[in-house]
Amino acid sequence: MPAKGAHVDVIVGGGIVGLSIAWRLARSGRPVTVADPAPASGASNAAAGMLAPVSEVTYTEAPLLRLGLAALRRWPSFAAELAVDAGLAGADALDFRTDGTLDVAFGADDLAALDELAAFMEKLDLPVERLTGRECRRLEPMLAPAVRGGLLAPGDAWVDPRRVTAALLAALDRLGVPLVRARVSELLRDDGKVTGVRLTPPDVQAPGVADGGVPREVRAERVILAAGAWSAALAGVPVRPVKGQILRLRSSQPLLGRCVRGTVHGSSVYLVPRGDGELVVGATQEELGFDTRVTAGGLYELLRDARELVPGVTELEVADVVAGLRPGTPDNLPAIGPSGAPGLTLATGHHRGGVLLAPLTTAILLGEEGELAALCSPERFRDIS
Amino acid sequence: MPAKGAHVDVIVGGGIVGLSIAWRLARSGRPVTVADPAPASGASNAAAGMLAPVSEVTYTEAPLLRLGLAALRRWPSFAAELAVDAGLAGADALDFRTDGTLDVAFGADDLAALDELAAFMEKLDLPVERLTGRECRRLEPMLAPAVRGGLLAPGDAWVDPRRVTAALLAALDRLGVPLVRARVSELLRDDGKVTGVRLTPPDVQAPGVADGGVPREVRAERVILAAGAWSAALAGVPVRPVKGQILRLRSSQPLLGRCVRGTVHGSSVYLVPRGDGELVVGATQEELGFDTRVTAGGLYELLRDARELVPGVTELEVADVVAGLRPGTPDNLPAIGPSGAPGLTLATGHHRGGVLLAPLTTAILLGEEGELAALCSPERFRDIS
Numbered sequence: 001m002p003a004k005g006a007h008v009d010v011i012v013g014g015g016i017v018g019l020s021i022a023w024r025l026a027r028s029g030r031p032v033t034v035a036d037p038a039p040a041s042g043a044s045n046a047a048a049g050m051l052a053p054v055s056e057v058t059y060t061e062a063p064l065l066r067l068g069l070a071a072l073r074r075w076p077s078f079a080a081e082l083a084v085d086a087g088l089a090g091a092d093a094l095d096f097r098t099d100g101t102l103d104v105a106f107g108a109d110d111l112a113a114l115d116e117l118a119a120f121m122e123k124l125d126l127p128v129e130r131l132t133g134r135e136c137r138r139l140e141p142m143l144a145p146a147v148r149g150g151l152l153a154p155g156d157a158w159v160d161p162r163r164v165t166a167a168l169l170a171a172l173d174r175l176g177v178p179l180v181r182a183r184v185s186e187l188l189r190d191d192g193k194v195t196g197v198r199l200t201p202p203d204v205q206a207p208g209v210a211d212g213g214v215p216r217e218v219r220a221e222r223v224i225l226a227a228g229a230w231s232a233a234l235a236g237v238p239v240r241p242v243k244g245q246i247l248r249l250r251s252s253q254p255l256l257g258r259c260v261r262g263t264v265h266g267s268s269v270y271l272v273p274r275g276d277g278e279l280v281v282g283a284t285q286e287e288l289g290f291d292t293r294v295t296a297g298g299l300y301e302l303l304r305d306a307r308e309l310v311p312g313v314t315e316l317e318v319a320d321v322v323a324g325l326r327p328g329t330p331d332n333l334p335a336i337g338p339s340g341a342p343g344l345t346l347a348t349g350h351h352r353g354g355v356l357l358a359p360l361t362t363a364i365l366l367g368e369e370g371e372l373a374a375l376c377s378p379e380r381f382r383d384i385s
Numbered sequence: 386m387p388a389k390g391a392h393v394d395v396i397v398g399g400g401i402v403g404l405s406i407a408w409r410l411a412r413s414g415r416p417v418t419v420a421d422p423a424p425a426s427g428a429s430n431a432a433a434g435m436l437a438p439v440s441e442v443t444y445t446e447a448p449l450l451r452l453g454l455a456a457l458r459r460w461p462s463f464a465a466e467l468a469v470d471a472g473l474a475g476a477d478a479l480d481f482r483t484d485g486t487l488d489v490a491f492g493a494d495d496l497a498a499l500d501e502l503a504a505f506m507e508k509l510d511l512p513v514e515r516l517t518g519r520e521c522r523r524l525e526p527m528l529a530p531a532v533r534g535g536l537l538a539p540g541d542a543w544v545d546p547r548r549v550t551a552a553l554l555a556a557l558d559r560l561g562v563p564l565v566r567a568r569v570s571e572l573l574r575d576d577g578k579v580t581g582v583r584l585t586p587p588d589v590q591a592p593g594v595a596d597g598g599v600p601r602e603v604r605a606e607r608v609i610l611a612a613g614a615w616s617a618a619l620a621g622v623p624v625r626p627v628k629g630q631i632l633r634l635r636s637s638q639p640l641l642g643r644c645v646r647g648t649v650h651g652s653s654v655y656l657v658p659r660g661d662g663e664l665v666v667g668a669t670q671e672e673l674g675f676d677t678r679v680t681a682g683g684l685y686e687l688l689r690d691a692r693e694l695v696p697g698v699t700e701l702e703v704a705d706v707v708a709g710l711r712p713g714t715p716d717n718l719p720a721i722g723p724s725g726a727p728g729l730t731l732a733t734g735h736h737r738g739g740v741l742l743a744p745l746t747t748a749i750l751l752g753e754e755g756e757l758a759a760l761c762s763p764e765r766f767r768d769i770s
Contacts, residue, residue: 249681296634297699300688314682
C-alpha cells in the first residue's frame with residue numbers, strides 16, 4: 001500500500017486529550033486523523049470530571065496549580081464552543097457547572113489540617129472561604145453531622161467527561177475527521193524522524209489492508225502521542241499507569257449541590273453530582289501496572305468513605321463501577337510539546353488532570369501559552385524518542 | 386382461538402422450583418407447559434445455592450429443619466439424574482459439593498451463642514463439630530485471625546443454582562417440553578375452577594395470537610403456581626417479596642474449601658466457593674416490596690462483612706452484583722399442594738430455601754412425601770383462590 005496522507009497530523013489516542021487536540025487542529029484547518037481501538041473508553045470514561053485546581057492544591061505542586069488555574073479559565077469558552085460544534089444546546093448539555101468545591105473535615109486533626117491549608121491558600125491569593133460545620137450543612141444539608149468544618153473553593157467547576165468525549169466525537173464527525181479504530185502498535189521511523197504509525201486492528205492479523213478497510217500504516221507529517229498510560233510503550237516517555245476505581249450512584253434527585261470532598265480514615269474521597277441525579281464517587285489511587293479490575297477492596301473503600309461524608313448515599317442505586325488508568329509522570333506534570341525525535345509531539349502524562357487540562361493542552365500545542373508550555377516541555381525528561 | 390392442550394399441566398414460573406416440577410412431571414410422562422417471560426432470571430439467578438439445613442437451623446423452625454434435611458437427602462440423586470437428562474458429565478457439572486458448612490464466631494458474645502447453638506443441635510442429634518479458632522483456620526487458612534471458634538456441619542452441601550437452572554432448561558428441551566416466554570397476567574376460571582392462564586407476551590398488546598406465536602391463553606387441567614414472589618398477584622396466597630442483594634467475586638484460585646458463614650456487626654453473611662474460583666457473598670434481607678435495585682448500602686454491608694470473615698477477598702475482582710426477591714410466607718414454610726380452588730396447585734413461598742427444597746417440592750407434588758406434605762399444605766392459609 002502506498003504511503004498516503006503524509007501531510008496530516010496523526011493523533012494517537014482518542015481520550016479527552018487526543019480528541020480535544022484533533023478538534024482544535026481540525027477547526028483551524030489542519031488535516032488530522034485520530035487512531036484509537038476504542039475511543040473515549042479509558043481514563044476519560046472513568047474520570048469524575050472535577051475542574052478543581054484550588055481544592056486540589058497541595059504544598060508541593062505550585063506549577064500544577066498554575067496550569068490548573070489557567071486551564072480552568074479556558075473551560076467556559078472551550079465548553080461553549082464545543083457545544084456549538086457538536087450541535088448541542090449549550091455548555092449545560094455537557095453538565096458544565098461552576099458551583100465550587102467544598103472540602104470538609106471530620107476530627108480535630110482534620111480541622112487543623114484544613115486551617116493550615118486555608119492559610120496556605122490565602123497566602124497564594126486563592127479565593128477560598130473557611131466555613132463552620134453548621135455553615136457546611138447549610139450549604140449541603142445531606143452532609144454527615146460529624147462534619148466539623150469546611151473550605152469552600154467557589155471558583156472550582158466540574159463537567160461530565162463522558163458527555164465531553166461524546167461531544168468531541170460528534171464535532172469531529174461534523175468536521176469530517178477520520179477516526180481509525182485500530183491500535184497503534186509502533187511508530188514508523190525514518191533516519192530518526194517519526195514518519196507515521198503502524199496499526200493493528202482489533203483481532204486482525206492478516207497482512208496488507210485489514211478488515212473494515214483499516215490500513216496497516218498511516219504516514220504523517222507529525223505524530224501527536226496522546227495515548228495516556230499506554231504512551232510509554234510507543235516512545236520513551238516516563239509515564240506509568242495509576243489505577244483509579246470509581247463508582248456511579250443513581251438518585252431520583254441530586255443529594256448535593258456542588259462537589260464535596262474530604263479525608264476519611266486517611267483516604268481522600270470526593271463526590272461529584274450530575275444534573276440527572278447521578279452521583280460520582282471517586283477514586284482509588286493504586287500502582288498496579290496495567291490492571292483495570294474492579295476489586296472488592298476498592299469498591300469497599302469508596303462505599304465506606306462516601307457513607308461517612310454523606311450517609312444518605314446508602315439508599316442510592318449502584319449504576320456503574322469502572323477502573324481507569326491515569327498516566328502518571330515522575331513530577332506529576334504533563335508532557336506536552338515536541339519530543340526529542342523530529343516528527344513526534346507529546347500530549348500525555350496528565351495523571352489526575354486530563355479533563356481539567358485538555359483545553360490548556362490544545363492551547364499549548366497551538367502556541368498560545370509560551371510560559372506555561374515551558375513547564376510542560378518534554379525536554380525535562382531525557383531519552384525520549 | 387380454540388382451547389387447546391386442556392389435558393396439560395401449566396406451570397407458572399420458570400425458576401428452579403417451576404423448572405424442577407416441569408422436569409419431574411415430563412419425565413413421568415405427564416404433558417406440561419412452562420410459562421415465564423424470562424426463565425431462570427429471578428431469585429434462582431441471585432441465589433448462592435447453599436444446601437445447608439443444619440447450619441441454617443434456629444430454635445423456632447423445627448418444621449423447616451425437617452423439610453431441609455429431607456430435601457438435602459434427595460439432592461445427590463436429583464443432581465445425578467438431572468445431569469444425565471441434561472447431557473452433562475455428572476453432578477460435578479452442577480458444582481454440587483458436599484464439603485460442609487463452617488459457622489464461625491468472632492467476639493465472646495458470638496462464641497457463647499455458638500456454644501448454645503451447638504448444644505441445641507446436639508439435642509436434635511444433628512451431626513456438628515465444635516472447633517477452636519485454630520482448628521477453623523486449619524480447615525480454612527484464609528479465615529480472619531479474629532475468628533475465635535466455629536461449628537462445622539459436615540453434612541451440609543451446596544450447588545451452583547445457575548448451572549442447575551441451565552441444566553433443567555436443557556433437560557426440558559430434550560424432553561420436548563414447551564416453554565412459553567410470556568407473563569401470566571391472570572388465571573382463567575370457570576365456575577370457581579381454574580382452567581388455564583391468560584398470557585401477556587413482553588411488549589405485545591395486539592389481540593389474538595401475539596408475535597412469535599405466543600398464544601393469549603393456555604387451557605390446562607391443572608395450573609401449578611410456582612411464580613415465587615409474584616404468586617400473590619395471581620392467587621390469594623400470602624407471599625411477599627424479601628429482597629436479597631448478592632455479590633460474586635472472581636479469583637484465580639479458590640480462597641475457601643467449603644461454605645463459611647458468620648455474624649458480623651449483628652448481620653449474617655455467608656461465602657460460597659465455586660469450583661471455578663468464583664466466591665459468592667450473600668445476602669441482604671430487606672422488606673421493600675418489588676424493589677430489585679442494587680444499592681450502595683447493600684453492597685457496602687456485603688463487602689464489609691466478607692472482609693471481616695476473610696480479609697483476602699479485598700484483592701478479588703467484583704464479577705457481578707444482583708438483587709433477587711425471595712417469596713416469604715408468614716410462617717417461613719413453603720406452600721406446596723392443592724389450593725382451595727379446584728385446578729390450582731401451589732408450589733411457592735420457598736423464601737430462602739428454593740434451591741434446597743426444589744427436589745422435595747417435586748416429590749411432594751408427585752405424592753412421595755405424605756407426612757412432610759402436610760407441613761407444607763396451603764390449607765393452613767385461608768382464602769386462597
